[in-house]
Amino acid sequence: MWLCLEGLSVTGPLKDMDFSVQEGGGPRILHQFKLEPPAVSFRTSGEKAGIIDIEPRTGILYINGSLDWETQQVHKLQVESLDESGKTVKGPYTVTINVEDINDNPPEFNQTKYYGVVRQNSRPGKPFMYVHATDRDNPATLHAQLSYSILHHFPNPYDEMLFQIDNATGAISPSSYYLDPQKQDTFILVVSVKDMAGTTTNAFTSSVDVIITVKESLWKAPPIIYIKENSTQVHPVNISKVQSNEPGVIYGIFEKENLPRLPFSISENGDIYVTQPLDREERDNYTFFVVSKDNTGELVDKPLQIQVIVEDINDNPPVCQQDLTVIEVQENEKGGSNIGTVFATDMDKKDTLNSRLHFQIQSQEPEFPSDNLFYIQQDTGTLQLAGRSLSKRDSAKYFLKVLVTDPQFETICNVEVHVIDINDEIPIFKNSDYGSVTLAEDIPIGSVVLEIEATDGDEPATGSSLIIYQVKEGDPNNTFTIETDSETNRGFIRINKALDFETMSVYNLVINATNPEPLVEGVEYNSSSLTKLKVSVTNVEEPPAFQKPVYKTEVSEDIPVNTLVMTVEAYDPEGDSVRYSLEGDVRKWLRIDSATGQVYTASPLDRETEETYSVEVVASELSKVFLILHLSDVNDNYPQIATDYPTFFCYPVSGGERALIQATDADEQFFYSKFTFSLADEMNARNNWEISKFNATHAYLSLKHGNFEEKAYDVPIILNDNGKPPLENKVNLKVSICKCSSENSCFIEIDRQHSWPTTGQAIGILLGVLIIIGNCAVGVGQHRVEEQRGNWGGIRKLADKE
Incomplete structure (x- = not known):
């Protein structure tokens, strides 16, 4: 057992004993050993440090002075009892005195002043220097546990400190990215260290000045890098360089976009390379990031954004937008008119000389009636008639070869000009009146009613001779439509919407025939382009139609007999009255008013017999619809x-x-x-x-x-x-x-x-x-x-x- 005594309070026989005594404190009595005959005195030896002894006759063990933990933490003594002749009676026994530490030493910095250098844009939280203090007290106690803090920050231009210190390790690091040597290049920090882990107000405290110099950051993104496309240099080619603020870092590249392969690399010295020739037409710019890491993989600096612009060279020839450009020109087109455009593209950079195109007619076939019938604008490719109208009798087609050039390349585009007959003939119906036809009102939609025909004297298979048939009068609801066979120019009148005898029983149709191309000036459509047809509709008896596909309702099983359940409604397209009846009412639970369609209960309902009851309602013995009753339960059965x-x-x-x-x-x-x-x-x-x-x-x-x-x-x-x-x-x-x-x-x-x-x-x-x-x-x-x-x-x- 450990004993700690202030004054004489415990006595006992001589034996091994342990004591715990705080350092300092002055003289004190530890214990009194009892004399046991024939013993008459005690004697001590060992590590007494000149102040630990025993009173021989009384056996009082005492300390006559102050112990010091920093000098010696443990004292071991031997105590024995002696008889009158000085011979040992008992012992020697070991007395162990453990000196307890008290907080009697302030912490001390290992330097009187500290100097440090930090670079602009250094990563917050990454230490750039350390301060270190020691305490002579027992390291196993709070007496020697130290805590660092920053007392003052000179100057302090911001609300928050620009630096921070790890209270356990003394590591000093930036707390933000605000450091700028252009604004302030020197700071003095007053760093404090406390023992007792800084947890009590009576802890010992020391402080020291830390002078910090802020230097310009070496870690800077280079300006935009320009690289000409399709370079013939041997790759990789050095295009820039970066340098970290910290030595020995590991450089790396990561891309902003998920490209199949990034054509850039970086060396261990921070040199940036392009690894292959670039193609502006494939990609005209790249953005990627360079990072610096320590050997643990942790970022040392903020990532730098690198931007690369790929510069254009003239490496693409003009390309015709079509293998053959076909242009149609009417015979009566006036000289100087724009008749079409030859389109070509160049994949080189837009709005530069590399992609500027020139157009020139290289040849015309046939060269009749002259070799310069056409003119092309050199910068736009717009094709014009040079001075006179074309005649189909001279030639129905002209073949042009147009030379398209940029400053380095040239391409031939083929053009075919078709001379189109002008629309100076109107369509003429073979019959001016097609008489009458009779149709049943249930004829299917899409059915052909009649075939009609008109003729046109213009060039076949052109917009001037193609005939479009339309119902001009007598069909307010577009019940009919007319399709044209483009090869024969015959028209087929079809049913477009269902006929209804009750709505309209007779149609007096007036049909006209026109061309998609406009008629030339001075020619007009007349009665020869019109014909008539009378359509009579016959009645077909139609069954009544219910307003719903199925009638459903929910009723309580205890509703009284003769309660109205629902009303079923049907209408007759012929306008006749509808008579209603029921089929399948096997339990005789319902009845229906034959005139109104109102359905009533005819006898008591019972959910326990049938929960969902289905019958059919018949309208005029022609149409049927299901009526479904869902019976909701009432508490009508005794347990x-x-x-x-x-x-x-x-x-x-x-x-x-x-x-x-x-x-x-x-x-x-x-x-x-x-x-x-x-x-x-x-x-x-x-x-x-x-x-x-x-x-x-x-x-x-x-x-x-x-x-x-x-x-x-x-x-x-x-x-x-x-x-x-x-x-x-x-x-x-x-x-x-x-x-x-x-x-x-x-x-x-x-x-x-x-x-x-x-x-x-x-x-x-x-x-x-x-x-x-x-x-x-x-x-x-x-x-x-x-x-x-x-x-x-x-x-x-x-x-x-x-």
């Missing part, structure tokens, strides 16, 4: 006891046995989700029986005593289904008290004093017993069952005898 199995107890009873009984209800579960069981106050029921809840649908019936005879009992039970409103029912549950066999079944004993039963009677008895056996586990529960093996044998012998 009952389930009769799936008999309830019995094995005789004799001892009291306390119980059997599980179940309540059922034909209504939806909503009305009987929780039954209430109780005993009626009759037939002495409450003195003999007891009911306790098992769950929402089951309860236990228990015997309250053991004085029951071997017979059947009627137990009056009141059931409540907790519906809204609830229904209550009193039932008499048949409970048998009977002897049981070893198979836990109720046993019926034969009376041998009377005549033997017939074989049929014996089998009937046996079947009755077997029915009871099938449910014995539910009825018996935990009750005692007697063995009745002999009686079973009697029944079997009786059957065999008969």
Whole structure:
């Protein structure tokens, strides 16, 4: 045990002892050893440091001065007792004095002043210098645990300090990216260190000045780098260089976009290279980042963004936009008119001389009636007639070769000029009146009604001769449409919308024929381009149509007879009145008003018989639609006891046995989700029986005593289904008290004093017993069952005898 004494308070026999004594404190008594005869005195030896001793006669062990932990942490002494002749009686025993440290040394910095250098844009939190202090007190205690902090920051141009110090390691680092030698290049920090881990106000504190010089950052992004495309230099080619503020960093590149391959690299010295020739037409600029990391993979500086612009050279020839440019010119086009444009492109940089194109007609075929019928604007490629109109009689086509050049390359574009006949002939109908046709109103949409034809004297297969047929009058609802066969110019009149005799029975159509190309000046369409057709529509009897594909509704099963359920509506396209009837009303629950379609209940509904009731409504014996009633439940069925199995107890009873009984209800579960069981106050029921809840649908019936005879009992039970409103029912549950066999079944004993039963009677008895056996586990529960093996044998012998 460790003892620490101030003054004499403990005495005892001489033995090994340990003491714990705080350093300093001056003289003190540690212990008094008792003299045991024949001993008359004590003697000490060992590490006494000149101040630890024992009073020989009294045995008082004391310290006459102050101990110092920093000088010696443990003193070991030997103490022995002596007799009158100076011989050892007991001992020597070891006395160990452990010196406890007190906080009596302030921390000391290992330098009187510190100097540090930090670069602009150095990463916040990355140390650039350290301060270090020591404390002579015990390092295993708070006395020597040091905590660093920054007391002052000169100057301090911002609300927050620009530097921070790790309170445990003394590491000094920037706290932001605000350092700028152009604004302030020197700072003085007053750094404080406290012992006691800085947790108490009476800790020793020392401070030191730290002079920090801010130097310009070496870590700078180079200006935009320009590289000419398709360089023939040997790659890789050095294009720039970066340098970190910290020595020995590892440089790396990562891309801003997910390119298949970045054609740039960086060396261990920070030299940036392009690794292959670049193609401006593939990509005209690149943006990527350069990073510097230490050997642990941690970022040293902020990533630098590098931007590369790929400069264009003239390395792409002009390209014709079409292999053959086809231009159509009408015969009457005036000289000087723009007739089309030859388009060409150059993949070199837009709006530079490298992509500037010139156009020139190199040849014309045929050169008739002259060799300079066309002119092309050299900068736009716009093709014009040089001075006169073209004539199809001279040539139907002209072939031009257009030379397209940029400052270095040239390309030939082929042009074909078609001379188009002018539209100076109008279409003329073969028949000015196509008479009349009669159509049934149910003719399918798309059916061809009639074929018509007009002729045009202009050049075939051109916009001047193609005929477009249209119904000009007599068809306000676009019931008809006319398609043109472009090869024969015949027109086919088709049904575009369904005919309706009741809406319109006769159409007097006026049809015109026109060309897609405009007529030349002075030529007009006239009556020769018009024809007539009369269309008569005949009536077809149509069945009535219901307004809904199916009629559904939900009604309560207890609605009164003659209640209106819904109204079914159908309309007759002919305008005739509709008569309604029902089919499939097998339960005779409904009736319908034949004139109005109103459906009423004809007899009481019952959800428990049929929850969804479906019948068909017939309109005028032609159309049918389903009518579906969903019957919602009402609480109209009284709860009952389930009769799936008999309830019995094995005789004799001892009291306390119980059997599980179940309540059922034909209504939806909503009305009987929780039954209430109780005993009626009759037939002495409450003195003999007891009911306790098992769950929402089951309860236990228990015997309250053991004085029951071997017979059947009627137990009056009141059931409540907790519906809204609830229904209550009193039932008499048949409970048998009977002897049981070893198979836990109720046993019926034969009376041998009377005549033997017939074989049929014996089998009937046996079947009755077997029915009871099938449910014995539910009825018996935990009750005692007697063995009745002999009686079973009697029944079997009786059957065999008969």
